[in-house]
Amino acid sequence: xxxxxxxxxxxxxxxxxxxxxxxxxxxxxxxxxxxxxxxxxxxxxxxxxxxxxxxxxxxxxxxxxxxxxxxxxxxxxxxxxxxxxxxxxxxxxxxxxxxxxxxxxxxxxxxxxxxxxxxxxxxxxxxxxxxxxxxxxxxxxxxxxxxxxxxxxxxxxxxxxxxxxxxxxxxxxxxxxxxxxxxxxxxxxxxxxxxxxxxxxxxxxxxxxxxxxxxxxxxxxxxxxxxxxxxxxxxxxxxxxxxxxxxxxxxxxxxxxxxxxxxxxxxxxxxxxxxxxxxxxxxxxxxxxxxxxxxxxxxxxxxxxxxxxxxxxxxxxxxxxxxxxxxxxxxxxxxxxxxxxxxxxxxxxxxxxxxxxxxxxxxxxxxxxxxxxxxxxxxxxxxxxxxxxxxxxxxxxxxxxxxxxxxxxxxxxxxxxxxxxxxxxxxxxxxxxxxxxxxxxxxxxxxxxxxxxxxxxxxxxxxxxxxxxxxxxxxxxxxxxxxxxxxxxxxxxxxxxxxxxxxxxxxxxxxxxxxxxxxxxxxxxxxx
Numbered sequence: 001x002x003x004x005x006x007x008x009x010x011x012x013x014x015x016x017x018x019x020x021x022x023x024x025x026x027x028x029x030x031x032x033x034x035x036x037x038x039x040x041x042x043x044x045x046x047x048x049x050x051x052x053x054x055x056x057x058x059x060x061x062x063x064x065x066x067x068x069x070x071x072x073x074x075x076x077x078x079x080x081x082x083x084x085x086x087x088x089x090x091x092x093x094x095x096x097x098x099x100x101x102x103x104x105x106x107x108x109x110x111x112x113x114x115x116x117x118x119x120x121x122x123x124x125x126x127x128x129x130x131x132x133x134x135x136x137x138x139x140x141x142x143x144x145x146x147x148x149x150x151x152x153x154x155x156x157x158x159x160x161x162x163x164x165x166x167x168x169x170x171x172x173x174x175x176x177x178x179x180x181x182x183x184x185x186x187x188x189x190x191x192x193x194x195x196x197x198x199x200x201x202x203x204x205x206x207x208x209x210x211x212x213x214x215x216x217x218x219x220x221x222x223x224x225x226x227x228x229x230x231x232x233x234x235x236x237x238x239x240x241x242x243x244x245x246x247x248x249x250x251x252x253x254x255x256x257x258x259x260x261x262x263x264x265x266x267x268x269x270x271x272x273x274x275x276x277x278x279x280x281x282x283x284x285x286x287x288x289x290x291x292x293x294x295x296x297x298x299x300x301x302x303x304x305x306x307x308x309x310x311x312x313x314x315x316x317x318x319x320x321x322x323x324x325x326x327x328x329x330x331x332x333x334x335x336x337x338x339x340x341x342x343x344x345x346x347x348x349x350x351x352x353x354x355x356x357x358x359x360x361x362x363x364x365x366x367x368x369x370x371x372x373x374x375x376x377x378x379x380x381x382x383x384x385x386x387x388x389x390x391x392x393x394x395x396x397x398x399x400x401x402x403x404x405x406x407x408x409x410x411x412x413x414x415x416x417x418x419x420x421x422x423x424x425x426x427x428x429x430x431x432x433x434x435x436x437x438x439x440x441x442x443x444x445x446x447x448x449x450x451x452x453x454x455x456x457x458x459x460x461x462x463x464x465x466x467x468x469x470x471x472x473x474x475x476x477x478x479x480x481x482x483x484x485x486x487x488x489x490x491x492x493x494x495x496x497x498x499x500x501x502x503x504x505x506x507x508x509x510x511x512x513x514x515x516x517x518x519x520x521x522x523x524x525x526x527x528x
Contacts, residue, residue, distance in 0.1 A: 184246045
């Protein structure tokens with residue numbers, strides 16, 4: 001036998017069982033046929049399916065074979081396994097638009113990323129996978145419109161901060177039930193890295209965790225893989241992924257709380273922390289519907305990119321963690337001389353050039369910065385003192401001013417910032433100096449609350465009501481769980497703050513707490 005793969009597959013059934021490969025039983029037939037027809041002891045698609053990064057001619061489709069997702073080796077042999085895929089024009093898969101075969105490789109935990117191309121623009125498709133006799137559930141994804149096309153409307157969701165232990169993923173289920181979306185933007189904190197805890201300290205005092213992380217704080221590649229598997233086994237999260245293609249970015253908890261560059265919050269030797277980053281980044285790629293350009297290289301992966309929705313909207317997806325200088329003020333909220341550091345970076349030089357060029361060259365009606373940490377210059381102290389959050393753009397005044405001046409001086413059309421991280425809903429207007437806002441705002445910002453992080457929450461805390469009164473640029477605040485629903489036309493950028501009455505038990509009811517809009521040609525928020 002001249003084929004090395006065939007030779008490798010010519011193991012006897014006895015040798016396979018001795019090697020602990022019982023979850024995938026391959027009959028002792030022709031090796032190629034055996035590879036093509038695996039028989040799984042358990043359902044291999046337990047982590048669901050996902051699509052991502054839609055383009056005019058296609059999108060990425062993702063799955064991962066894991067018959068026993070939480071076990072060492074996830075119930076799979078250390079060998080490649082073929083996976084067939086189909087993309088159809090209809091939900092019944094009677095009109096196949098594209099199909100093929102991918103290989104789920106053990107080096108990537110048997111994850112599959114297929115970059116589907118050759119599809120029609122601005123059209124909804126359905127996709128699914130098959131391995132052996134097993135078939136995945138089907139997902140839905142919509143291609144982007146052609147570059148330069150006239151687009152009447154774009155509608156999308158914004159999600160993130162989904163601590164597994166602090167609530168149920170009802171918000172994901174409600175998002176999946178919304179009328180068809182063009183895409184979902186996930187700003188980050190898809191997983192949380194901390195150890196299992198039965199009690200956590202919420203704003204309302206000690207709270208019992210509703211669900212438990214498996215194991216301690218995660219450091220190794222196997223740790224991160226197991227944590228992603230635990231999250232992705234949630235049926236509501238799977239429904240959200242199956243409902244629309246996602247654009248994903250990360251924040252801090254995909255690796256470690258408040259990390260930036262190669263610096264963690266514990267003062268770990270950067271060389272050691274880079275090893276942890278490498279593991280976390282590989283696991284992130286393995287579990288997200290990302291294109292090959294995001295493939296990690298050591299402790300680095302490129303996540304900043306852009307997507308155009310015809311002439312209506314340019315979506316710039318930013319990474320505000322990987323290239324950022326260390327937080328000022330020892331990460332303590334307040335004020336210090338380090339807030340004005342001229343050498344401070346949020347985006348890093350290369351990403352900043354990319355963003356500046358993208359904004360300056362855009363012909364789109366709306367120009368969106370989809371990112372992680374608040375850009376509003378928000379004074380967190382309702383009293384006479386000033387308090388900045390050093391982990392937000394407020395802790396990096398020089399790069400924040402560079403970006404806002406670029407938007408203002410280049411007269412970038414209709415800039416809107418989308419943000420997460422805060423575990424609260426906010427809407428506000430961006431000025432160079434938020435404490436002394438003068439003249440017309442430069443841009444507007446919508447901050448999405450969390451899916452679960454922070455527990456049930458409340459409409460608005462007394463302290464945040466005082467903060468809002470002390471900040472004239474802050475127009476709205478709410479502390480419940482939920483997501484944003486953005487509806488964009490040539491006339492306005494409208495955002496509905498969709499909130500849940502509870503995440504502490506299943507069956508939460510979703511409602512619209514507020515709907516705010518930005519009229520085209522203006523940078524002020526209005527009630528819709």
